[in-house]
Amino acid sequence: MRYSKEHKLETHARIVKKASVRLREKGAHGIGVADLMKEAGLTHGGFYAHFDSREALVIEAFAYAMDRSTERWRKLAEVTPPKDRMATIVENYLTPLHRDDPGHGCAITALGAEVSRESPKTRKAFAAKLEQMVDMLAEQIPELPRKAARKQAMAATATMVGTLMLARIAGSGQLSDEILDAGREAALGRAAQPRSAAKKAPVRGASIPARR
Amino acid sequence: MRYSKEHKLETHARIVKKASVRLREKGAHGIGVADLMKEAGLTHGGFYAHFDSREALVIEAFAYAMDRSTERWRKLAEVTPPKDRMATIVENYLTPLHRDDPGHGCAITALGAEVSRESPKTRKAFAAKLEQMVDMLAEQIPELPRKAARKQAMAATATMVGTLMLARIAGSGQLSDEILDAGREAALGRAAQPRSAAKKAPVRGASIPARR
C-alpha cells in the first residue's frame, strides 16, 4: 500500500495532533507508543517510519500544543479591543472548562513540571515555545515599554499556569472554583482594567473556535 | 536481625523522607521502588513490610514534603514583622536556589501536575495538604478579613508556583532569571508592601535552617 506524497505528511501530522492531546491528558510518560499509534488508527510497528524515537514525537507534540495555544490567544486578542486583550485571555484561560479538559488545554500547566525534568533537548525546545508565547502576550500590552510588557506577560502567564494547576489539584469542587476566582482576580488586577463582563461567566470558545 | 520497637518507625520515616526528595527531583513515576529503598540503605524486598504499595509511599512522601514546606514558611513568618511576612515568603520562594534544587523545594511545583492525574485517593490527599498550606498563608495576612486573606493566599501561591515552574522550564539562564524577577515583583506587589530589602539578593535559609 504505497501512498501519495502528501499521505505520509498527513499521517505524521495526525499522530502528532492526537499525541498532543493524550500526552496533555496522561502526562509525558503516561501513555505508550502503541496506544499513541492506535489513537491515529495505526499499529505500533509503523511508528519508526515517522519518528526517530518516542522522545522525538513528544518534542513535536509539545511544540504543536504550544503553537496552537499561542495562535489561539493571538486570534482571541485580535478580535478584542486593545485594552481588554490581556483580561480576555485571562478570562478564557481560567475557566472550569479549561480546568476539566487538560487534553485540549495549556501544555505548560499539563506538562511543564515534567518538561523541566526531561532531556536538555526536550526542555530547550519547550522553553523556546514558552518564550514565543510570552512574546506574543507582551505584544498585547503595547501601552507599556517592551521590557515592562514582557515582565507583565511573564507574571500573567505564571499566575494563570499556577492557578490552573492548583485548581486541578483541588479537583472540581468548591475549593477549586475558589482558586480559579482568586487567580482570575489577581491576574486581571495586574493585567488590565477588568472588563464590565469580568464578573460574569467566562465565554471561552464563544468568539473563537474551540481547540481541537 | 530483629529490631527494637522504634527501629521500624525510624526506618519507615527514613524511607519516606528520602523518597520525598527523589520523587520531587525525578517525578512521581521517575524512580522505582528498588532505587527508593537503596536511598534509605535497604533492598527492595523489604519494601512491603512498610507500605501496602508504591502508591502508598508516594502519598506519604507527598504529604511529608507539603508538611515540611508549610512548617518552613510558618516558621519564617514567625520571625518576620507581620506586614513583611508574605513578602518574605515570596522572596524566599522565588530564588535561583529553590529553582535549581527541586528535591528540597516545593512539592506543588514539582509534582502538582502529576498529582492531578493520579488516583482520586492520591489527588485528594495532596489537595488536603494544599488547603492546609493556603490556610497557613492566609493567617499571615491578619489585616484582611478571612475570606479575602484566603483569596490573596491562593493567588500568591499560584503566582509563586507558576513562576517557579516557568523558571525551571527556562533552565537557569537569563530568561529564567527574568521570569523569577517578574514573578517576584508581581507576587510582592499583590502580597504586601515590598520590604526595603526587596531588591537585594534574597536571603533564603539565612534565618531559617535549610530544609533537609
Add this chain to the structure above:
DNA sequence: TGTACATCAGTGAACGCGCGTTCACTGATGTAC
C-alpha cells in the same frame, strides 16, 4: 498504452529490559520458662 519491477508506509511478532510485587528464607533479638 501495457507490463514488470521497485518502493516504502504500515503490519504484527519478537527482543531485551525494567518495573511493581511476591515469596521462601535469614538471623539478631525479645520473650517464656
Add this chain to the structure above:
DNA sequence: TGTACATCAGTGAACGCGCGTTCACTGATGTAC
C-alpha cells in the same frame, strides 16, 4: 540467671507484565521500459 523458642525487618531470587524498539514481511501504487 541461663536456655530454647518465636518473631519479623530485611534479603535476594523470581514472577508476570508492559514498555520502546527492531525486523522480516506485505501489497498498493509509482516508475521504467
